[in-house]
Amino acid sequence: MTKLLPYMKKYKIYALLAPIFVILEVLGDIILPYLMSLIVDVGVKNRNTQYIIKTGIIMIIATMLSMLSGIISAHFSARAGHGFASEIRKETFKKIQGFSFANLNDFTVSSLVTRLTNDCNIIGQVTMMSLRLAIRAPFMMLFALVMASGINSSLAKVFFVSIPFTTIVIVLVILKARPLFLKLQTKVDEVNSVIRENLTAIKVVKSFNRQEHEEMKFKKRNDSLRNTALEALSLIISIMPVLNLVIFSTIIAILWFGGQQIVAGSMEGGELIAFITYVTQILIMLMLMSMFFMQFLRGIISVERILEVWGTKSQITEIKNPVKELNDGSISFNNVRFSYPGCHGETLKDINFDIKSGEILGIIGSTGSSKTTLVQLIPRLYDVTEGSVVVDGTDVRDYDIRLLRDQVAFVLQKNTLFSGTIRENMLWGDAEASDEKIIKVLKQAQAWEFVSKYDDTLDHVVEQGGSNFSGGQKQRLTIARALMKDPKIIILDDSTSAVDTATNAKIQRTFKDELADITTIIIAQRISSIQYADRIIVMHEGEIESFGDHETLLDISPIYREIYESQEKGLVG
Ligand SMILES: Nc1ncnc2c1ncn2[C@@H]1O[C@H](COP(=O)(O)OP(=O)(O)OP(=O)(O)O)[C@@H](O)[C@H]1O
Ligand SMILES: [Mg+2]
Known part of the structure; x- marks a missing residue:
C-alpha cells in the first residue's frame, strides 16, 4: 500500500x-x-x-x-x-x-x-x-x-x-x-x-x-x-x-x-x-x-x-554511464552462447563472426535453426548468456539502450503496422520527417509504387494491424518504417518473403547501391534473396555451419548446396 x-x-x-x-x-x-x-x-x-x-x-x-x-x-x-x-x-x-x-x-x-x-x-x-x-x-x-x-x-x-x-x-x-x-x-x-x-x-x-x-x-x-x-x-x-x-x-x-x-x-x-x-x-x-x-x-x-x-525487473538493464555514440555498423559475435530464460538447452552455440560496416550479410537455414534468435541479440532484445556481441567496437550492453535500438533497425519476422495513416506509421521512425523523406524511403522499400496509387497517398488509412494491405505490401511498409530511422544497421527477418521476386530484386539492389553505408542483415528462406550478399551465414541447429559468399558456400556447404539445388529445380520456389 x-x-x-x-x-x-x-x-x-x-x-x-x-x-x-x-x-x-x-x-x-x-x-x-x-x-x-x-x-x-x-x-x-x-x-x-x-x-x-x-x-x-x-x-x-x-x-x-x-x-x-x-x-x-x-x-x-x-x-x-x-x-x-x-x-x-x-x-x-x-x-x-x-x-x-x-x-x-x-x-x-x-x-x-x-x-x-x-x-x-x-x-x-x-x-x-x-x-x-x-x-x-x-x-x-x-x-x-x-x-x-x-x-x-x-x-x-x-x-x-x-x-x-x-x-x-x-x-x-x-x-x-x-x-x-x-x-x-x-x-x-x-x-x-x-x-x-x-x-x-x-x-x-x-x-x-x-x-x-x-x-x-x-x-x-x-x-x-x-x-x-x-x-x-x-x-x-x-x-x-x-x-x-x-x-x-x-x-x-x-x-x-x-x-x-x-x-x-x-x-x-x-x-x-x-x-x-x-x-x-x-x-x-x-x-x-x-x-x-x-x-x-x-x-x-x-x-x-x-x-x-x-516488481518485475527488466532483464535488460543499462550500465551506469552508457556509451552515447555509435558511428558505424560493424558487428562481431565473440563466443556467443544463448539459452532462452527458463528453457533447457542452448539455442545458440559458440557463435563467432565479424562483419564490416556497410556489408550485406545473408542468413539462411532451416526453420528453427535459430536465425531470429541470433539477430535479436544485436539490438539487445535479449542479452547473451555467454560471450559478447560488439557493435562499432563496443559491447552492446554498454550502449545507451535507446541509441542502440535507434541505430539498429529490426524488421521483425511477424511485424505489424499500427492503426492510423501511412504517414503516422512512417513518423514512428522519425517524428520530424518531411513528406519528401517519407516518399524517398517508401521508394527505397519499393512501397511508393502502390502508395502513390491511392488518392490520399500518405494519408491513406491503415487499419488495425495493417489488415487492409496485402502481405507483401505490409512487409514493404515495415521495411520503409525501419529505414525512416536512418539506422547504421538494418535487420530484415524474413521481411520480403511475401514480396514477388522482381520487386524483391529491386529492394536488394537499393540496399547494395543506394544504402551501401548501412550494414544490412537479411534472413531469408530463398537463396535468391541473399545470393548477392557480401557474405552468408548458414545456420544449422543453433550453430554456424558455414560462412562465406554464395560461390564459396556452393563449394563448401552441403546444406547450402542442397537448398540451392532444390530451389533451382523449383521444388521450393
Ligand atoms: N521466446 C522463446 N522462448 C523459448 N524458446 C524459443 C523462443 N523463441 C524461439 N525459441 C526456440 O528457439 C529455437 C530457434 O528459434 P528461432 O525463432 O530463432 O528460429 P528461426 O531460425 O528464426 O526459425 P524460422 O525460420 O522458422 O523463423 C526454436 O527451437 C524455438 O523453439
Ligand atoms: Mg525466425
Missing part, C-alpha cells in the same frame, strides 16, 4: 475533504432520531404544536445538510478513487513498456490487459469506498452507540451480545471469501485470454471452420467464471439472513426489555423509538462494513496483482 500511496498525491485534497463531509453527513443522520424522540416525548405528550413545528423544521434542515454533505463527499471520493486508479494505470502501463522480451513471456498479454483494466478499476472503487463507507460506518456506529447509551444505558447492554456475534460471522465469511476472490480474478484472466486469442486470429478460426470448437472453449471458461462468481456471491449473500436474524432478534429483545421499563415508568415511548432506530443504524452499518471488507479483499488482491507487474 505504501508503494501506491504516492500516486494519490494529485488527488490528496479530495481524499482529505471527502471524509470530513462524511462525518458531517453522519452527524445529521445521528441527530434525527434524537429530535424525533423529543417530538414524541415533549411535543406530542404536552400537545405543544409550536414545539413540534420548530423541531420539525430543525429536522428538515439537518436532513438537507446531511444530504448535501453526502453528495459532496460522494463526489470527492469518486474523484480521489478514480483519479488514483488512473494514476496507477498510467504507471503500470509505463512499467509494461519497459518490459524486456523475456518479461513479456512471463505474463500473458490478456493477464496484463485484465490488470490494467479490471484490477485498476477495483482499486479505484475500493479507494472510493474506503473514503466514504469505511469512515461513515465506524463513526455512525460510535455516535449511535453513544446516543443509545445516553438514552438508556441498561438497555444498551444488548449490544454486548449482538455486535460481537455479528463480527464473528463477518470474519468467518471473509476468511472463506479470500481464496474465492483470488480464483475469480484468475478466471477473468482466463476468459480474457480466450477472447484475445480468438479475436486476433478470427480469420484463421474461420478458415479452419473451428468456430464451434472455439465457442466450446469459450463456453467452458465462461461457465467456470460464472460458477466461481456465483460461489463468491452466494457466500456474500449467506451473510444476509444471519444479519437479518441478528437485527430482528435485537429489536425484539429491546422491545421486550424496553417495554417492561416503560410499564415500570423508567423510560419514555419516544426514547424507545429512538433507541430502536439507533440499534438499526448500528447493525446496518455493520452489514455495510462487511460488504466493504469483501470489496476491500478484492482490492488487496488487485493491488498484489499490480505490484507483481511493478
Whole structure:
C-alpha cells in the first residue's frame, strides 16, 4: 500500500475533504432520531404544536445538510478513487513498456490487459469506498452507540451480545471469501485470454471452420467464471439472513426489555423509538462494513496483482554511464552462447563472426535453426548468456539502450503496422520527417509504387494491424518504417518473403547501391534473396555451419548446396 500511496498525491485534497463531509453527513443522520424522540416525548405528550413545528423544521434542515454533505463527499471520493486508479494505470502501463522480451513471456498479454483494466478499476472503487463507507460506518456506529447509551444505558447492554456475534460471522465469511476472490480474478484472466486469442486470429478460426470448437472453449471458461462468481456471491449473500436474524432478534429483545421499563415508568415511548432506530443504524452499518471488507479483499488482491507487474525487473538493464555514440555498423559475435530464460538447452552455440560496416550479410537455414534468435541479440532484445556481441567496437550492453535500438533497425519476422495513416506509421521512425523523406524511403522499400496509387497517398488509412494491405505490401511498409530511422544497421527477418521476386530484386539492389553505408542483415528462406550478399551465414541447429559468399558456400556447404539445388529445380520456389 505504501508503494501506491504516492500516486494519490494529485488527488490528496479530495481524499482529505471527502471524509470530513462524511462525518458531517453522519452527524445529521445521528441527530434525527434524537429530535424525533423529543417530538414524541415533549411535543406530542404536552400537545405543544409550536414545539413540534420548530423541531420539525430543525429536522428538515439537518436532513438537507446531511444530504448535501453526502453528495459532496460522494463526489470527492469518486474523484480521489478514480483519479488514483488512473494514476496507477498510467504507471503500470509505463512499467509494461519497459518490459524486456523475456518479461513479456512471463505474463500473458490478456493477464496484463485484465490488470490494467479490471484490477485498476477495483482499486479505484475500493479507494472510493474506503473514503466514504469505511469512515461513515465506524463513526455512525460510535455516535449511535453513544446516543443509545445516553438514552438508556441498561438497555444498551444488548449490544454486548449482538455486535460481537455479528463480527464473528463477518470474519468467518471473509476468511472463506479470500481464496474465492483470488480464483475469480484468475478466471477473468482466463476468459480474457480466450477472447484475445480468438479475436486476433478470427480469420484463421474461420478458415479452419473451428468456430464451434472455439465457442466450446469459450463456453467452458465462461461457465467456470460464472460458477466461481456465483460461489463468491452466494457466500456474500449467506451473510444476509444471519444479519437479518441478528437485527430482528435485537429489536425484539429491546422491545421486550424496553417495554417492561416503560410499564415500570423508567423510560419514555419516544426514547424507545429512538433507541430502536439507533440499534438499526448500528447493525446496518455493520452489514455495510462487511460488504466493504469483501470489496476491500478484492482490492488487496488487485493491488498484489499490480505490484507483481511493478516488481518485475527488466532483464535488460543499462550500465551506469552508457556509451552515447555509435558511428558505424560493424558487428562481431565473440563466443556467443544463448539459452532462452527458463528453457533447457542452448539455442545458440559458440557463435563467432565479424562483419564490416556497410556489408550485406545473408542468413539462411532451416526453420528453427535459430536465425531470429541470433539477430535479436544485436539490438539487445535479449542479452547473451555467454560471450559478447560488439557493435562499432563496443559491447552492446554498454550502449545507451535507446541509441542502440535507434541505430539498429529490426524488421521483425511477424511485424505489424499500427492503426492510423501511412504517414503516422512512417513518423514512428522519425517524428520530424518531411513528406519528401517519407516518399524517398517508401521508394527505397519499393512501397511508393502502390502508395502513390491511392488518392490520399500518405494519408491513406491503415487499419488495425495493417489488415487492409496485402502481405507483401505490409512487409514493404515495415521495411520503409525501419529505414525512416536512418539506422547504421538494418535487420530484415524474413521481411520480403511475401514480396514477388522482381520487386524483391529491386529492394536488394537499393540496399547494395543506394544504402551501401548501412550494414544490412537479411534472413531469408530463398537463396535468391541473399545470393548477392557480401557474405552468408548458414545456420544449422543453433550453430554456424558455414560462412562465406554464395560461390564459396556452393563449394563448401552441403546444406547450402542442397537448398540451392532444390530451389533451382523449383521444388521450393
Ligand atoms: N521466446 C522463446 N522462448 C523459448 N524458446 C524459443 C523462443 N523463441 C524461439 N525459441 C526456440 O528457439 C529455437 C530457434 O528459434 P528461432 O525463432 O530463432 O528460429 P528461426 O531460425 O528464426 O526459425 P524460422 O525460420 O522458422 O523463423 C526454436 O527451437 C524455438 O523453439
Ligand atoms: Mg525466425
